[in-house]
Amino acid sequence: MKVIGIVGMPASGKGEASRIARDLGIPVVVMGDAIRERVKEAGLPPTDANFGAIAGKLRVDLGMDAIARITIPRIEATGAPVVLVDGIRGDYEVTVFKKHFADFTLVGIDSSFATRYQRLASRGRSDDSLTPEELRIRDRRELGWGLGRALEQADCRVTNEASLEEFAAEIRALLCRLGGIEE
Numbered sequence: 001m002k003v004i005g006i007v008g009m010p011a012s013g014k015g016e017a018s019r020i021a022r023d024l025g026i027p028v029v030v031m032g033d034a035i036r037e038r039v040k041e042a043g044l045p046p047t048d049a050n051f052g053a054i055a056g057k058l059r060v061d062l063g064m065d066a067i068a069r070i071t072i073p074r075i076e077a078t079g080a081p082v083v084l085v086d087g088i089r090g091d092y093e094v095t096v097f098k099k100h101f102a103d104f105t106l107v108g109i110d111s112s113f114a115t116r117y118q119r120l121a122s123r124g125r126s127d128d129s130l131t132p133e134e135l136r137i138r139d140r141r142e143l144g145w146g147l148g149r150a151l152e153q154a155d156c157r158v159t160n161e162a163s164l165e166e167f168a169a170e171i172r173a174l175l176c177r178l179g180g181i182e183e
């Protein structure tokens with residue numbers, strides 16, 4: 001099984017990369033879904049603060065790599081030859097995946113703060129930050145989990161500063177190459 005991990009700052013384009021993977025027939029396992037399910041089970045509203053609190057608690061209770069360990073069976077359950085994992089937030093998680101999957105490639109996505117803020121403001125998901133200060137807080141929280149160190153471990157980097165079409169074409173070509181899929 002080939003496993004491709006996607007890592008990037010909030011609103012850098014990970015979700016778009018996942019959508020392109022699905023279009024190519026590559027199943028996508030979103031690490032945040034395990035958190036979303038737990039927030040729902042706890043009867044809490046789906047806010048950024050609640051996702052952060054539950055994710056933080058899992059890491060305190062079960063270790064910094066808890067969410068990666070919870071995600072491994074979900075990846076294996078797809079039984080697919082190539083799987084994309086979205087939502088890596090820390091270097092501990094990268095270590096878990098590298099150790100568990102012999103063929104693991106980490107793709108880093110780079111977008112500037114200004115670009116991410118602009119895109120987030122127009123996305124309007126229930127947990128989207130709407131002020132620059134809130135995005136700064138989200139960035140700091142994720143960097144605190146080791147996101148910067150995870151990005152440094154990326155096997156390849158894609159910049160997402162131009163149009164969605166350009167980004168999509170670059171991601172599609174990369175996923176085909178990594179997954180051994182004909183374009």
Ligand SMILES: Nc1ncnc2c1ncn2[C@@H]1O[C@H](COP(=O)(O)OP(=O)(O)OP(=O)(O)O)[C@@H](O)[C@H]1O
Nearest residue numbers: 009010011012013014015016119123162163164167
């Ligand atoms: N190159 C681009 N041009 C225009 N819009 C883009 C581009 N890349 C991403 N977007 C849009 O920016 C928003 C954020 O992108 P996306 O949801 O993929 O980020 P993310 O990294 O998954 O975010 P999060 O970390 O919050 O889950 C989305 O509405 C997406 O459609």
